[in-house]
Amino acid sequence: xxxxxxxxxxxxxxxxxxxxxxxxxxxxxxxxxxxxxxxxxxxxxxxxxxxxxxxxxxxxxxxxxxxxxxxxxxxxxxxxxxxxxxxxxxxxxxxxxxxxxxxxxxxxxxxxxxxxxxxxxxxxxxxxxxxxxxxxxxxxxxxxxxxxxxxxxxxxxxxxxxxxxxxxxx
Numbered sequence: 046x047x048x049x050x051x052x053x054x055x056x057x058x059x060x061x062x063x064x065x066x067x068x069x070x071x072x073x074x075x076x077x078x079x080x081x082x083x084x085x086x087x088x089x090x091x092x093x094x095x096x097x098x099x100x101x102x103x104x105x106x107x108x109x110x111x112x113x114x115x116x117x118x119x120x121x122x123x124x125x126x127x128x129x130x131x132x133x134x135x136x137x138x139x140x141x142x143x144x145x146x147x148x149x150x151x152x153x154x155x156x157x158x159x160x161x162x163x164x165x166x167x168x169x170x171x172x173x174x175x176x177x178x179x180x181x182x183x184x185x186x187x188x189x190x191x192x193x194x195x196x197x198x199x200x201x202x203x204x205x206x207x208x209x210x211x212x213x214x215x
Contacts, residue, residue: 072127074183075104077115080178085138089146097149099201101142103130111135 079102088096100118105111115128128145158164162185167178 072114073125076125087107087139087142089142090149092149095147101138103138103141113141115141117145158182161189162186
């Protein structure tokens, strides 16, 4: 394979100057050189408006361990995001996409914490004080989430039929 060409799922090939045998390249340059066949449309999970479909590509970059550069491309805007992935064993692209998709849930949790319990309202100068504030704020959010889950009404198996009233004893 000529230098500068990349095949999806293949290791980056050494092209020259580095004594360690590693090739250095900018992630955006690597994404630009990928052929159309390298991109796979997969869902990163359910979002507020349904499944979040993106085009995904990945390149193995670890010489001795399964490390990947995972590339996500928005099909409508062309925006590209990069993930550096490591796994203790080889994993399929679908698994990397699933894990990358969980980031959305985590970001939603932090946004809720900022709005509901003041996660971002701290003025501390030491790590210990910052750690205490963050821990207390996240505990408060977990407490509120548990209260909200308990307050949710129980739904019947069939939503069009009311649940049977318990028999009265007289």
